[in-house]
Amino acid sequence: MNRTWLFAGLGLVVLAVLGRVLPHAANVTPLYAVALFACAYFPRRWALAVPVAAMVASDLIIGLHSTVAFTWSGMFVFALLGFLRRGRRFGLSVVVAAGAGSVAFFAWTNFGVWLTSGMYPHTVSGLVTCYTLALPFLRNSLLGDVAFSGALFAAYEWYRLRRQSRLPVAAAVR
DSSP: OOHHHHHHHHHHHHHHHHHHHSOOSTTOOSHHHHHHHHHHHSOHHHHTHHHHHHHHHHHHHHOOOTTHHHHHHHHHHHHHHHHHHTTOOSSHHHHHHHHHHHHHHHHHHHHHHHHHSSSSOSSHHHHHHHHHHTHHHHHHHHHHHHHHHHHHHHHHHHHHHHHHHHSOHHHHHO
8 A cells, every 4th residue: 555545544534533523413424435435446455444443443432332233334335335436436426325325324223223222112113213213313414424425535536636637748648
Protein backbone atom coordinates (compact mmCIF):
# COMPACT_ATOMS: atom_id res chain seq x y z
CA MET A 1 0.00 0.00 0.00
CA ASN A 2 1.58 3.30 -0.97
CA ARG A 3 1.80 6.23 1.42
CA THR A 4 -1.05 8.14 -0.19
CA TRP A 5 -3.53 5.33 0.44
CA LEU A 6 -2.12 4.77 3.93
CA PHE A 7 -2.59 8.43 4.92
CA ALA A 8 -6.00 8.54 3.24
CA GLY A 9 -7.03 5.40 5.14
CA LEU A 10 -5.84 6.78 8.46
CA GLY A 11 -7.62 10.05 7.74
CA LEU A 12 -10.85 8.21 6.97
CA VAL A 13 -10.57 6.15 10.16
CA VAL A 14 -10.09 9.33 12.19
CA LEU A 15 -13.02 11.01 10.40
CA ALA A 16 -15.31 8.04 11.05
CA VAL A 17 -14.27 7.67 14.70
CA LEU A 18 -14.66 11.38 15.43
CA GLY A 19 -17.98 11.37 13.62
CA ARG A 20 -19.25 8.70 15.98
CA VAL A 21 -17.79 9.89 19.29
CA LEU A 22 -18.30 13.64 19.01
CA PRO A 23 -21.83 15.00 19.59
CA HIS A 24 -24.02 14.48 16.52
CA ALA A 25 -27.62 13.90 15.49
CA ALA A 26 -28.67 10.29 16.07
CA ASN A 27 -27.39 8.02 13.28
CA VAL A 28 -25.79 10.86 11.29
CA THR A 29 -22.17 9.77 11.06
CA PRO A 30 -19.64 9.32 8.25
CA LEU A 31 -18.84 5.69 9.18
CA TYR A 32 -20.91 3.94 6.51
CA ALA A 33 -19.93 6.47 3.85
CA VAL A 34 -16.31 5.66 4.72
CA ALA A 35 -17.05 1.93 4.28
CA LEU A 36 -18.71 2.55 0.91
CA PHE A 37 -15.87 4.80 -0.26
CA ALA A 38 -12.96 2.68 0.99
CA CYS A 39 -14.33 -0.47 -0.62
CA ALA A 40 -14.97 1.37 -3.88
CA TYR A 41 -11.49 2.90 -4.23
CA PHE A 42 -8.91 1.39 -1.91
CA PRO A 43 -6.76 -1.55 -2.97
CA ARG A 44 -8.81 -4.70 -2.33
CA ARG A 45 -6.60 -6.13 0.39
CA TRP A 46 -6.84 -2.88 2.41
CA ALA A 47 -10.39 -1.79 1.61
CA LEU A 48 -12.10 -3.54 4.54
CA ALA A 49 -9.39 -2.56 7.02
CA VAL A 50 -10.51 1.08 7.01
CA PRO A 51 -14.17 0.65 8.04
CA VAL A 52 -13.42 -2.27 10.36
CA ALA A 53 -10.72 -0.25 12.17
CA ALA A 54 -13.09 2.71 12.47
CA MET A 55 -15.95 0.53 13.74
CA VAL A 56 -13.82 -1.29 16.31
CA ALA A 57 -12.07 1.86 17.56
CA SER A 58 -15.28 3.89 17.88
CA ASP A 59 -17.24 1.06 19.53
CA LEU A 60 -14.44 0.58 22.07
CA ILE A 61 -14.73 4.29 22.89
CA ILE A 62 -18.55 4.51 22.95
CA GLY A 63 -19.03 1.09 24.48
CA LEU A 64 -20.18 -2.27 23.24
CA HIS A 65 -23.89 -3.13 23.22
CA SER A 66 -26.23 -6.08 22.73
CA THR A 67 -26.64 -5.46 18.99
CA VAL A 68 -22.95 -5.07 18.15
CA ALA A 69 -23.02 -8.21 15.99
CA PHE A 70 -25.83 -6.66 13.95
CA THR A 71 -24.20 -3.23 13.57
CA TRP A 72 -20.83 -4.69 12.65
CA SER A 73 -22.29 -7.13 10.14
CA GLY A 74 -24.55 -4.36 8.84
CA MET A 75 -21.45 -2.35 8.00
CA PHE A 76 -20.49 -5.08 5.55
CA VAL A 77 -23.56 -4.21 3.45
CA PHE A 78 -21.90 -0.86 2.73
CA ALA A 79 -18.60 -2.62 2.06
CA LEU A 80 -20.26 -4.96 -0.44
CA LEU A 81 -21.99 -2.03 -2.16
CA GLY A 82 -18.62 -0.28 -2.32
CA PHE A 83 -17.01 -3.30 -3.96
CA LEU A 84 -19.89 -3.40 -6.46
CA ARG A 85 -19.20 0.26 -7.31
CA ARG A 86 -15.57 -0.35 -8.24
CA GLY A 87 -14.68 1.14 -11.60
CA ARG A 88 -17.73 3.40 -11.74
CA ARG A 89 -17.60 7.16 -11.80
CA PHE A 90 -19.15 9.40 -9.19
CA GLY A 91 -22.84 9.95 -9.85
CA LEU A 92 -26.33 8.82 -9.02
CA SER A 93 -25.08 5.31 -8.22
CA VAL A 94 -23.37 6.69 -5.10
CA VAL A 95 -26.69 8.08 -3.85
CA VAL A 96 -28.46 4.82 -4.69
CA ALA A 97 -25.78 2.73 -2.97
CA ALA A 98 -25.82 4.93 0.16
CA GLY A 99 -29.61 4.87 0.29
CA ALA A 100 -29.82 1.11 -0.27
CA GLY A 101 -27.17 0.55 2.38
CA SER A 102 -29.09 2.71 4.86
CA VAL A 103 -32.33 0.84 4.29
CA ALA A 104 -30.65 -2.59 4.51
CA PHE A 105 -28.76 -1.52 7.65
CA PHE A 106 -32.01 -0.24 9.19
CA ALA A 107 -33.83 -3.50 8.47
CA TRP A 108 -31.00 -5.68 9.77
CA THR A 109 -30.07 -3.76 12.91
CA ASN A 110 -33.64 -3.15 14.02
CA PHE A 111 -34.32 -6.83 13.60
CA GLY A 112 -31.37 -7.24 15.97
CA VAL A 113 -32.89 -4.77 18.42
CA TRP A 114 -36.19 -6.66 18.32
CA LEU A 115 -34.41 -10.00 18.75
CA THR A 116 -31.92 -9.14 21.50
CA SER A 117 -32.98 -6.06 23.46
CA GLY A 118 -36.04 -7.36 25.32
CA MET A 119 -37.77 -4.05 24.54
CA TYR A 120 -40.36 -5.66 22.26
CA PRO A 121 -42.34 -8.88 22.43
CA HIS A 122 -41.14 -11.56 20.02
CA THR A 123 -44.28 -11.34 17.92
CA VAL A 124 -45.06 -9.87 14.52
CA SER A 125 -46.68 -6.95 16.31
CA GLY A 126 -43.53 -6.41 18.38
CA LEU A 127 -41.38 -6.44 15.25
CA VAL A 128 -43.68 -3.95 13.50
CA THR A 129 -43.58 -1.70 16.59
CA CYS A 130 -39.78 -1.88 16.66
CA TYR A 131 -39.50 -0.85 13.00
CA THR A 132 -42.15 1.86 13.37
CA LEU A 133 -40.49 3.47 16.37
CA ALA A 134 -37.12 3.38 14.60
CA LEU A 135 -38.29 5.29 11.50
CA PRO A 136 -36.80 8.62 12.68
CA PHE A 137 -33.41 6.90 12.84
CA LEU A 138 -33.85 5.69 9.26
CA ARG A 139 -34.49 9.26 8.10
CA ASN A 140 -31.33 10.44 9.87
CA SER A 141 -29.29 7.53 8.51
CA LEU A 142 -30.44 8.20 4.96
CA LEU A 143 -29.60 11.89 5.22
CA GLY A 144 -26.22 11.27 6.82
CA ASP A 145 -25.16 8.37 4.62
CA VAL A 146 -26.17 10.10 1.39
CA ALA A 147 -24.62 13.44 2.39
CA PHE A 148 -21.35 11.99 3.68
CA SER A 149 -21.06 9.57 0.73
CA GLY A 150 -21.70 12.35 -1.74
CA ALA A 151 -19.11 14.54 -0.05
CA LEU A 152 -16.44 11.80 0.06
CA PHE A 153 -16.95 10.64 -3.51
CA ALA A 154 -17.18 14.21 -4.86
CA ALA A 155 -14.02 15.26 -2.98
CA TYR A 156 -12.13 12.29 -4.40
CA GLU A 157 -13.34 12.97 -7.94
CA TRP A 158 -12.32 16.63 -7.57
CA TYR A 159 -8.90 15.54 -6.32
CA ARG A 160 -8.52 12.99 -9.14
CA LEU A 161 -9.49 15.48 -11.85
CA ARG A 162 -7.29 18.19 -10.38
CA ARG A 163 -4.34 15.79 -10.22
CA GLN A 164 -4.93 14.68 -13.84
CA SER A 165 -5.00 18.28 -15.04
CA ARG A 166 -1.52 18.83 -13.58
CA LEU A 167 0.01 15.86 -15.38
CA PRO A 168 1.88 16.38 -18.64
CA VAL A 169 -0.26 15.60 -21.69
CA ALA A 170 1.60 12.34 -22.42
CA ALA A 171 0.99 11.06 -18.85
CA ALA A 172 -2.69 12.06 -18.87
CA VAL A 173 -3.32 10.07 -22.08
CA ARG A 174 -2.20 6.76 -20.57
